[in-house]
Amino acid sequence: MSNVKDVIVKLTxxxxxxxxxxxxxxxNLEVRKxxxxxxxxxxxxxxxxxxxxxxxxxxxxxxxxxxxxxxVADLKPNERDVNTVFQSYALFPHMNVEDNIAxxxxxxxxxxxxxxxxxxxxxxxxQLEGLEKRRPAQMxxxxxxxxxxxxxxxxxPKVLLLDEPLGALDLKLRKQxxxxxxxxxxxxxxxxxxxxxDQEEALTMSDRIAVMNDGVMEQIGTPDEVYNRPxxxxxxxxxxxxxxxxxxxxxxxxxxxxxxxxxxxxxxxAPGFKNEEMIYICVRPENLLLSETKKEHFSIRGRIVEHVxxxxxxxxxxxLINGQKLRVARHPNEEExxxxxxxxxxxxxxxxxxxxxxxxxxxxxxEGTTNRIYEQLGEKYSPSAREDSHDQ
Amino acid sequence: MKKKPFSVIYACLVYIFLYLPIAVVIAFSFNxxxxxxxxxxxxxxxxxxxxxxxxxMDAFKNTLIVAVASTLxxxxxxxxxxxxxxxxxxxxxxxxxxALYIPIVIPExxxxxxxxxxxxxxxxxxxxxxxxxxxxxxxxxFVVITVRSRLAGYDRSIEEAARDLGANELRTFFRVTLPxxxxxxxxxxxxxxxxxxxxxxxxxxxxxVNSQTLPLRILSxxxxxxxxxxxxxxxxxxxxxxxxLVGSTLIQNKLEKREEM
Numbered sequence: 255m256s257n258v259k260d261v262i263v264k265l266t267x268x269x270x271x272x273x274x275x276x277x278x279x280x281x282n283l284e285v286r287k288x289x290x291x292x293x294x295x296x297x298x299x300x301x302x303x304x305x306x307x308x309x310x311x312x313x314x315x316x317x318x319x320x321x322x323x324x325x326v327a328d329l330k331p332n333e334r335d336v337n338t339v340f341q342s343y344a345l346f347p348h349m350n351v352e353d354n355i356a357x358x359x360x361x362x363x364x365x366x367x368x369x370x371x372x373x374x375x376x377x378x379x380x381q382l383e384g385l386e387k388r389r390p391a392q393m394x395x396x397x398x399x400x401x402x403x404x405x406x407x408x409x410x411p412k413v414l415l416l417d418e419p420l421g422a423l424d425l426k427l428r429k430q431x432x433x434x435x436x437x438x439x440x441x442x443x444x445x446x447x448x449x450x451x452d453q454e455e456a457l458t459m460s461d462r463i464a465v466m467n468d469g470v471m472e473q474i475g476t477p478d479e480v481y482n483r484p485x486x487x488x489x490x491x492x493x494x495x496x497x498x499x500x501x502x503x504x505x506x507x508x509x510x511x512x513x514x515x516x517x518x519x520x521x522x523x524a525p526g527f528k529n530e531e532m533i534y535i536c537v538r539p540e541n542l543l544l545s546e547t548k549k550e551h552f553s554i555r556g557r558i559v560e561h562v563x564x565x566x567x568x569x570x571x572x573x574l575i576n577g578q579k580l581r582v583a584r585h586p587n588e589e590e591x592x593x594x595x596x597x598x599x600x601x602x603x604x605x606x607x608x609x610x611x612x613x614x615x616x617x618x619x620x621e622g623t624t625n626r627i628y629e630q631l632g633e634k635y636s637p638s639a640r641e642d643s644h645d646q
Numbered sequence: 647m648k649k650k651p652f653s654v655i656y657a658c659l660v661y662i663f664l665y666l667p668i669a670v671v672i673a674f675s676f677n678x679x680x681x682x683x684x685x686x687x688x689x690x691x692x693x694x695x696x697x698x699x700x701x702x703m704d705a706f707k708n709t710l711i712v713a714v715a716s717t718l719x720x721x722x723x724x725x726x727x728x729x730x731x732x733x734x735x736x737x738x739x740x741x742x743x744x745a746l747y748i749p750i751v752i753p754e755x756x757x758x759x760x761x762x763x764x765x766x767x768x769x770x771x772x773x774x775x776x777x778x779x780x781x782x783x784x785x786x787x788f789v790v791i792t793v794r795s796r797l798a799g800y801d802r803s804i805e806e807a808a809r810d811l812g813a814n815e816l817r818t819f820f821r822v823t824l825p826x827x828x829x830x831x832x833x834x835x836x837x838x839x840x841x842x843x844x845x846x847x848x849x850x851x852x853x854x855v856n857s858q859t860l861p862l863r864i865l866s867x868x869x870x871x872x873x874x875x876x877x878x879x880x881x882x883x884x885x886x887x888x889x890x891l892v893g894s895t896l897i898q899n900k901l902e903k904r905e906e907m
Contacts, residue, residue, distance in 0.1 A: 311806055331809040344807040348825040348901075357821075358811035409811065 262287045262445050263308060263413055268317035270303050270469075277303050279469040281317070285413070285447060290439050292448045292456040295466035296492065301449045304466070305415050308447065309338045322412065332361075337406035341418040343398045345390040351377070351401055352386045358409040376404040379438070396427050403438070413445045420455070432458050453493045457481060465489045483607055490536035490609045497542065497580045498609070503531045510603060517574035518554035523603040534609050539569065539583035541605035544597045552600035556580065558591045572599060668884060675877035682872060692878035699875050705863035706879065711774065712849075712859060713842040716781035721835040723782070724789025728830075729823065731790070732797040746787045757784065758851040765852065772854035780852040781842045788841065789834035796830025829901045836894050840887070 263285035270278040278300040285291050293301040306312040308319060310331035319327050326334055337358070345354050355376050359369045377383055380400040390398055399419060406414055419435075420428045436459045439446045450456055456463050457477045464474040465488070473485045484490035487498055501520070505512035509525045513533070522535060556572040559579065563569075570582040570591070580599060591597055678687035696702060731743055749757060761780045770776060804826070808818040824831070846861045853859060860883075864876055 309810060311809075330814075331806070332812045332814055336810075338807070338810045340803045340807060342801050342803055344801060344803040346804060346808070346822055346826075357808070357813075361812035361817065405807075405811065 260286045262322055263447070264318075264320040264323075265304075265308075266318040266320070268304070268307065268319060269315045270300070270307060270312065271315040276315075277469050278307075281469075281471055283464060283471065283474070285445060286462075288443050288445055289461040290436065290446045290448065290459060292450060292460040292463045293466055294450060294453060294456040294463050294493070296451055298468075299466040300469040301451075301466050302417055305338075305417055305447060305449050308413070309336055309415050310334050335412045336415055337409050337411040339399075339402050339406050339414065339416045339419045341421050343390070343395075343402045345398055345401055345405070347390050350387050350389050351382060351393075354390070354401055355404045355408055357405060362409070372408055376408045379407075380404045395423050396431065399423065399431065403435070407438075407442065407444070411444065413447060414439075416446060416448045418450055419448075421450075428455070435459065457493070463493075465493060467492070484536060484609055487534055487536070487609045490607065495539050495581055495583075496536045497539065499535050499537065499578075501533055501535060503527055503529055503533065505529065512551065515554060516576040517556070517578065518599075519551065520554055520600070520606075521551040521603045522601075522606040522608075524608050527608075536607045536609045537601050537605065539581045540567075541601050542572075542580060542582040543600050543602075544570070544572070544582060544584070544591060545600060546591075546595075546597060548598050549600045552598060554599040555596060556599055558593050558595050558597060560593060572597065574599075671877055672881045672884070675874060675881040677874060677877075680874060682874070682877070692874040693882075696875040696878045699873075702860075702863060702875055702879060705858050705860045708774070708777075708853075708857050709843060709860040712777050712781055712857075713839055715778045716785060716842045717835055717838045719778070720782045720786040720789050720838045721831060724786045724834055724838075725793050725824075725827070725831050727786070728790045728793035728797060729819075729827075732794060746790050749784050750787050754784075754847045758848040761848065762851040772852055772857070774854065774857040777849060777853045777857050777859070780848050781845065784845075784848060785838035785841045788837045789831075792834035792837065793827055793830040796827045800826060829898045832894055832898055832901075836890070839890070843883075843887075 261284045263283075265281050265283040268278060268281040268283075269276060277298075281300075281304060283304075293304060295301045303312060307314050310326070310329060310333075314327055318325050321334065321336065346357065349357070352373055355373050356369050359372060364372075377386060380403055382397065382400055382404070385393065385397065388397075390401070393401070402419070416435075420431050423431060432455055435446075448456075448459065457480075460477055462474060462476055463480045465472050465480060467488045473480055473489045475483075480489060480493050484493060484496075490496045490498060499515055501513040501515045503511050504514045504519070506527060506529055509523055511522050511524055511527055511533075513520050513522060513535070527533065554574065556574040559571040559573045561568050561570050566586075567583045568586055570584055572580045572582055574580065582599075673685065674682045675692055676688050676690070677685050678689045678691070679685070727746075731739065758780075761776075761783070765772060765776050805818055805822055808822040809815075813821060844861060845859075846865060849859050849862055850865075853862060860879075864872070867873065867876060
């Protein structure tokens, strides 16, 4: 893992309860200096609550939040070296652009001449020249967002927290602002913690993504890791489109697993599995291949249900014999199959990923506990055969 | 567009109904005759002689003191109360906010007698202070209501942004919250001022011998017949009110324009 000195924000066993309901559960997170970290998850997953706890707007129920090695749990928002960009912009309606941006420096009692200089610098950085005297109500959403960013960055925060800052912008502007924000972050070298529910946005901008679901962080990793090697069924389904298939291992051939599904047989590359193990596999739509003829080791068969034109790709829906529908993304110039025809579905063995489910993790925990109990009881009670078969 | 004669006549009647009494007072303040019956000639005399009517002038002075003091106090208390009710969640919050309406809905006479009983049971002689206290009591709920309606529509994260940018609670209130709710505070203050200026019933019971207000003085003068001095003073008060009204409307428009342009 990373060097301790590189960690700028550290969350240890952070929990948050609202009226007895846990919205953040045992969260451990290390944010490295200068990185662009995204908290990604559906609404209600606890990502905004986590951000608000780092900012100081919300108290932690238990656990610790460290900023540069110092516990900040008891500090008020105005005493923390972090700044926030709000989803609603939260600009001061009675102040013009300059005064909005200068707010933090005025509070810090920075000399007037320096404030003037730094405000001008910021206005240039976020390309708002000529709008200095405008009031928030006279500006577009994109302009307001730039003011909000400038107002936070002028304080040279150690960490910038962004709560779905592009949520209210239209698609085209959002795409443009994503790149601008990313470039700004690289240029200034400030650590960004970014909250979004938009997986595409997270993949585009982040150095690392922490995927949250139901108050739990399910996976943290680079966009490539999260997309290509999702650890859980939820991550596979939330980040990008995916097809999840339930199967069990029928034969282990070194690192190749022969697996059996309800709808046929298939092959995949994954080391460290045992015969007859139940596994969930995830295959991205772009990695599913269709063929009229049967491929070696694959016997999954389905019927073409529909083709949906989506610009650069054609999304084809294939219904398997057990009723499960698979989404396949294909290039328009690939061989066409008519709706109603039967095809074989296959993939490159390395393109299918094994994912875990929450139930499975619970099972592992229970199993771990029982094993520990057996250990404590002594060797004679230990069912060694059982341990052998499940040792990974 | 063709005007409908009926609507025009109707509108004229409404305005006559509203403004005729005021017009009469203004007209008679320039009347040479002492009787408010026939107009005999034009004069400014009453505007000069009223200044030497010490009873009237003392009452006018008292009215101004009470109005300004009670407006200031009720505006400050009412604003703080509204901000507190908006910001914090606590037990009985609903009950407490509904209780604010009680001074507004109960008959003024009952309220006035209640104040009288309270003060006399505490052995307090009626004076300027009791008068100001009772005026604050009935005008504060109006301030709370106008300020709360202003607070209801605004985004809490604006205050959070101020905290985030390094302002403590107090600085946030004066730099962000107060400027944002200013239009509500101003209209609340205007309401409090007018309520205090023309109050008769509550003042009748809670004013001391030396703290008679103008409405009370005029009421007692009516029994002997209104002197044209009163007409002149009333005209000046109307003028003052119009100036205040126009001024506060202009300020409020400016404040709101700032946010909506």
